[in-house]
Amino acid sequence: MEIFRKIITVHDEQEAKRALLGLVSVVDDDAAVRQSLRLLIEYEGFKCNTYASVTEFIEESMRLRFPGPRCILSDMYMPDLNGLHLQEALKESSDQPIVFMSGMGVLEHAVQAFRRGAVHFLSKPINDDELFMAIQEALSISSRLQQARSLKKSLNERAAKLTPRERELAQLLPEGLAIREMADAMNVSDRAIKLYKKNLMEKLEIKSVYELVTFKSNGLI
Secondary structure (H helix, E strand, O other), X not given: OOOOOOOOOHHHHHHHHHHHXXXXXXXXXXXXXXXXXXXXXXXXXXXXXXXXXXXXXXXXXXXXXXXXXXXEEEEOOOOOOOHHHHHHHHOOOOOOOXXXXXXXXXXXXXXXXXXXXXXXXXXXXXXXXXXXXXXXXXXXXXXXXXXXXXXXXXXXXXXXXXXXXXXXXXXXXXHOOOHHHHHHHHOOOHHHHHHHXXXXXXXXXXXXXXXXXXXXXXXXX
């Protein structure tokens, strides 16, 4: 039996390190700006993809699966769609916070961008320290969003295993009722309550009733 091993190259290792730090997607219609930002961002160890327009970013990046935090560094004013259009396209479900940049500042647009969740609004030419402070903050937010999404998915999958009876008991347990009281409320035996409790705690992967609060706060039970 032959065993084939994938050869890990220096490039593979570099890409893995970049994935840990995060991905910065640069959206700007100026090719020179895209190139200079890419060189600067990659020099700092991040992975960087560049796009000439909002349309190109939406078409290409939405298919991209990146195993780490990610953010967008976008020019506010471009020929086809501007930064506000980009925010609208991503909506609130995106795990890619946006840092805007512009050579001309329109206060109204900056205010709109911040109200919709933009992390920073940088003025061109961009100060390197300000740029990387903004990128780090955006990637930290992205990491938290991804962790929260992953946790909610895990909680959903566990809660989906519950039977209707186990779900009913999960509603009663945090109230601190005695076994007899819960049995009466559900019109079952004390033994059934103990069995339901054992099963639901195994399915939810919890060790105490107090941990049910996490499921209740997410509307899962």
